[in-house]
Amino acid sequence: MIGVLRDTGTRLTPQSEEKIRAGDLLLVCGRVEDILRVKTAAGIEIKSDFKLSDRDLRDGEMQLFEVMILRGSDLIGRTLKRLRFREQYGLTVLALNRHGVSLLAKMSDIPLRFGDVLLVQGRREDVERLVADGNLLLLQDVSRRSKRVGKQRWAIAAFLFFLILSVTQVVPLVVAVMAGVLLLIATRTINAQEIYDFIEWRLIVLIAGLISFSAAMEKTGTDRYLAGLIVRWAGDYGGMAVLAGFFLLTVLLTQPMSNQAAALVVLPVAVKTAVALGLNPRTFAVAVTYAASCSFLTPLEPACVLVYAPGRYRFLDFFKVGSILTLAVFIIVMLLVPIYWPLR
Known part of the structure; x- marks a missing residue:
């Protein structure tokens, strides 16, 4: 049961102790055959001409949200009934989507899995509590879909x-x-x-922290050490080889790290190395920028995580396709960047 509409007002997410009165309009979610069976046994009338919108499912603080179950969530492997989801979290699950298929029948008895997308109804603070605990990822606030x-x-x-x-x-x-x-x-x-x-505040904090990390690398000499390794291994083969070395280093770092983090770590090192070798630092800056966006080899990128489970991908799928994309970007960058930003 989603809610109760009566003369005194709408009651969404009714509790188990809520008493049904004559004349109440019940908002329910389930299979047609189950509702018809209850209709015959309980003596209720189905309102076939009743239309329900997202606005009808909001009552004061009650809103609609789409959330996804994260890996390692406490909800994985447990059913809504066993969790007493509505009573414990104050949220009502209206629909469950798994790998693009909506599961509406007996949702309370379906064990939850990583990547399941739930349409829930409740207060924002209740949803944010589960998000903060690392159990859910908030995909969309459905209540804010209405266009102005x-x-x-x-x-x-x-x-x-x-x-x-x-x-x-x-x-x-x-x-x-x-x-x-x-x-x-x-x-x-x-x-x-x-x-x-x-505003993605976590990203702002991350960038601020990585700027400090970059400064620490400079103070401790780590940047010179990394630059020395690349120059030692590729310096004898010319500036293009050094440029390729920094590109590959950035690609390697951007897999576990964010794009911004990898660029902030490698960029200062690459620019200093270019200046020391008498090369154009702008060429290295552009190449590192492109390389930082080549996070195709693993599903660790947040955008990849969102499609990993719903698309039923495997870790190896990202490596197979991502390696081809990375190689293509590497060839294009190494061919075109020195033309528009010459090394010397």
Whole structure:
């Protein structure tokens, strides 16, 4: 049972002690044959012309969320019934999707697996508690899908305003972007909370920490050590070999690390090595930037994790296809980058 609609108001996620009254409109989720069987036994009438939208499934703090079960989650291998999911977490599971197939029949008896996507109804703080514990990954807030059709013209106007300011260079680019954002906020096309939600604070903290890590490498001489290894192994073969060495080093580091982290670690080392060898540091910077995006060999990238289970991929699948993509990018970069940014 999803909710109860009565004259006194809507009651979503009703508790087990909730008493059903005559005239109540019950929102239920299940197979048609099961609902028909209950209809005959319990003396209820099915409202065939009743239409339900996402807005009807929100009552005050109640919202809809799509979440995915993470690897190592405490929920894996256990059923919703055994977990007493609604009572323990305050959330109602409306649907379960596994490998692209929606499982609606007897969801409470299905053992949960890594990669299962759940459509849940409840309060944001209850969902965030499970997300913070590492049990779930929040994919989408379904309650925020509703489009602000009346604000489309303001979104277009803000984009054109930013475009004109940036192209004419009347103000610096940063000021042009800020002016466009302020126009969106002033016209209520987007609110401040949504802007904060768009910011990936963990990434900002990660970049700040890795800048310190890069400084530590410089202070301890680790950067010179790594550069020395590459120059020692590839220096006799010319600047292109050194460039290829830094490309491969970045590709190796970007598999377990994030793209930004790998670039922040290797970039200062590559630039210093290029300057020491009398080569163009910009060539090395561009090559390292491209190499940092070649995280195709493993499913450790967050975007790969999202499709790993739903797509039923294996670890070896990423290596097979990723090695071909990495080789193709390596060849293209080594051929084109020195043309547009010559080594000398």
